[in-house]
Each structure stands twice: as structure tokens, then as C-alpha cells.
Amino acid sequence: MTEVIDGNAVAAEIREDLSDAISTLEQAGTVPGLATVLMSDDPASETYVSMKQRDCEEVGINGIHVELDNDAPADELYETIADLNADDEVHGILVQSPLVEQVNEREAFRAVAPEKDVDCFHPENVGRMVAGPSHARFKPCTPHGILKLLDHYDVETEGAEAVVVGRSNIVGKPMANLLAQNDATGNATVTVCHSRTEDLEAHTKNADIVVAAVGVPEFIDGTMLKEGATVIDVGINRVDAETEKGYKLVGDVEFASAREVADTITPVPGGVGPMTRAMLLWNTVKAASEQTGVDVDLP
Numbered sequence: 001m002t003e004v005i006d007g008n009a010v011a012a013e014i015r016e017d018l019s020d021a022i023s024t025l026e027q028a029g030t031v032p033g034l035a036t037v038l039m040s041d042d043p044a045s046e047t048y049v050s051m052k053q054r055d056c057e058e059v060g061i062n063g064i065h066v067e068l069d070n071d072a073p074a075d076e077l078y079e080t081i082a083d084l085n086a087d088d089e090v091h092g093i094l095v096q097s098p099l100v101e102q103v104n105e106r107e108a109f110r111a112v113a114p115e116k117d118v119d120c121f122h123p124e125n126v127g128r129m130v131a132g133p134s135h136a137r138f139k140p141c142t143p144h145g146i147l148k149l150l151d152h153y154d155v156e157t158e159g160a161e162a163v164v165v166g167r168s169n170i171v172g173k174p175m176a177n178l179l180a181q182n183d184a185t186g187n188a189t190v191t192v193c194h195s196r197t198e199d200l201e202a203h204t205k206n207a208d209i210v211v212a213a214v215g216v217p218e219f220i221d222g223t224m225l226k227e228g229a230t231v232i233d234v235g236i237n238r239v240d241a242e243t244e245k246g247y248k249l250v251g252d253v254e255f256a257s258a259r260e261v262a263d264t265i266t267p268v269p270g271g272v273g274p275m276t277r278a279m280l281l282w283n284t285v286k287a288a289s290e291q292t293g294v295d296v297d298l299p
């Protein structure tokens with residue numbers, strides 16, 4: 001029978017397991033601090049940032065939230081980031097993406113001090129991650145969360161044919177790189193597919209693991225998958241529906257047909273999303289440990 005991955009449950013376990021590390025830091029006089037910065041007109045971003053702040057409260061991380069006017073000049077964002085870089089109580093900084101159009105997102109991510117870059121978007125941290133496990137400082141939250149899910153559900157990556165659909169800097173590129181790395185959660189043979197891929201189905205049909213991160217609702221269906229595949233759906237698309245909110249969430253995968261074929265599959269919501277948030281807490285605790293020199297055991 002198809003196993004439906006419970007991202008909420010695994011994320012709750014990670015939050016619970018982080019509590020020992022957070023206590024160790026507190027006993028040494030440090031409360032880990034995470035700053036979230038929102039400068040966006042994207043309605044979903046507000047939801048994500050408030051969920052992240054709630055998670056901080058739950059585990060005992062000091063959450064600091066900064067919200068900037070959508071029509072403020074880009075310099076206001078850079079000044080905010082500079083202040084947070086200099087604040088000893090802030091160990092992690094997250095600038096929510098997407099940003100308003102007057103800000104160059106790449107420049108904004110580059111402005112975050114690399115040791116506080118819990119998103120792993122700064123080029124120094126991207127380079128360190130690509131250089132391999134012994135060089136990496138952080139892993140980006142969504143791919144890191146996916147690796148944790150695969151491990152939790154005993155999905156073998158070594159020798160697996162993995163297809164990553166989407167080549168974004170936030171998910172596709174780091175996911176492909178991490179799956180190919182020579183370590184316990186890697187060693188897969190990875191193909192990256194994107195909008196110019198000619199015969200997508202030929203690739204996905206051959207894959208033991210499909211990671212869908214295209215941002216198009218129900219782009220991949222069961223007919224495009226191999227029997228017994230593991231399907232990881234990163235898409236969280238709001239589509240109009242007659243619900244209280246006026247929309248429902250659907251993934252990049254058509255769940256009903258995909259679950260008929262897959263061995264293991266993530267739902268939307270309740271799959272990858274909660275893991276993205278859990279790994280942000282994880283990276284924040286790691287950042288606090290490294291900045292203070294207090295050793296902690298991370299789950």
C-alpha cells in the first residue's frame with residue numbers, strides 16, 4: 001500500500017528533538033535568536049513568516065520579526081539587514097522570498113552575514129555546500145527537510161535514479177546537488193529537468209525518486225511516474241476554490257493519480273512545507289552553537 005508521508009509528524013519530532021540543544025545553549029547563557037524580514041506583496045509569504053515565528057515560540061527560540069513597507073527603498077532593507085548582522089542576540093536571519101520588485105533578491109541574500117545565513121542562500125554558503133559535506137556550513141531548508149523525510153521513511157538514495165523537476169536556487173539546484181553528494185543521504189544518479197526539457201515524461205518514468213518543484217499546479221500526474229516511485233511534492237499552489245479562504249492548496253503533483261502508482265508520496269499540505277520550517281529552526285540552533293562556541297547535539 002502507498003505510504004503517505006506525514007511531514008507534520010516528522011517536523012514535530014525534529015522540534016521536540018531540538019529542545020535538548022536549545023536547553024544546552026540556554027544553560028550556557030544563549031537564547032538562539034532568529035530574525036525574519038518581510039518585504040513582500042505575496043499573500044502566502046505573510047502566512048509562512050507568521051508560522052515561522054510561531055514555531056520559534058514553541059521551541060524557545062527568540063523570534064524577531066521585521067516588516068518593511070512594500071514601497072520603501074531597497075536601502076531600507078539593506079540597513080535592516082546590516083543592523084541584524086551586528087546584533088549579537090540574532091544568530092539567524094531569513095529574508096522572505098519573493099521580495100518586492102525594487103529589491104534585487106540576489107543582492108539582499110548576499111547582504112546577510114554568511115554565519116547568520118540560515119537559508120543558505122549567500123554565495124559563500126552555496127559554494128561551501130557544493131564543495132561537499134566536510135565544507136558545508138548550512139543546507140537550505142527545503143532540500144534539507146526533504147533529505148530528512150527520505151531518511152525517516154527509509155527511502156534509499158544510494159544508486160537511485162532521482163529526477164528533480166525545477167532548477168530554482170531555493171529548491172531545484174541545491175536538491176540535485178545534495179542528492180548527488182557522496183554521503184549517507186546522497187549517492188543518487190540525478191537528472192535535473194526544467195522548462196526546456198524535451199521529453200519530461202521519459203525522465204520521470206525512469207525515476208525511483210521524483211522531486212517536483214516547478215510551481216505549476218498538478219503538473220505531474222500518475223501516468224508520468226514509474227510504479228513504486230517515491231514522489232516528493234514541493235509545490236504549494238493556491239488555487240481558487242469555494243472554501244472559507246477562497247482557495248485550496250494543491251501541489252505540483254496530481255495526488256490522486258500519483259498515489260495509485262507511487263510507493264511513497266508527500267501530500268500538500270502537510271508534506272514538505274512543515275519540514276522547511278523545522279529545518280529553519282535546526283539551522284538557527286546550529287548557527288547559535290557555532291557563533292557562541294557551545295557544542296550541541298543536533299537531531
Ligand SMILES: Nc1nc2c(c(=O)[nH]1)N[C@@H](CN(C=O)c1ccc(C(=O)N[C@@H](CCC(=O)O)C(=O)O)cc1)CN2
Pocket residue numbers: 047048049051094095096097098119141142170236249268269270271272273274276277
Ligand atoms: N527566505 C525564504 N523564502 C522562501 C523559502 C525559504 O526557504 N526561504 N521557501 C518558500 C516558502 N516557504 C518558506 O518560506 C514555506 C512554504 C510552505 C510552508 C508550509 O508550512 N506550508 C504548509 C501550508 C501552509 C499554508 O497553510 O499555507 C504545508 O505545506 O503544510 C512553509 C514555508 C518560498 N520562500
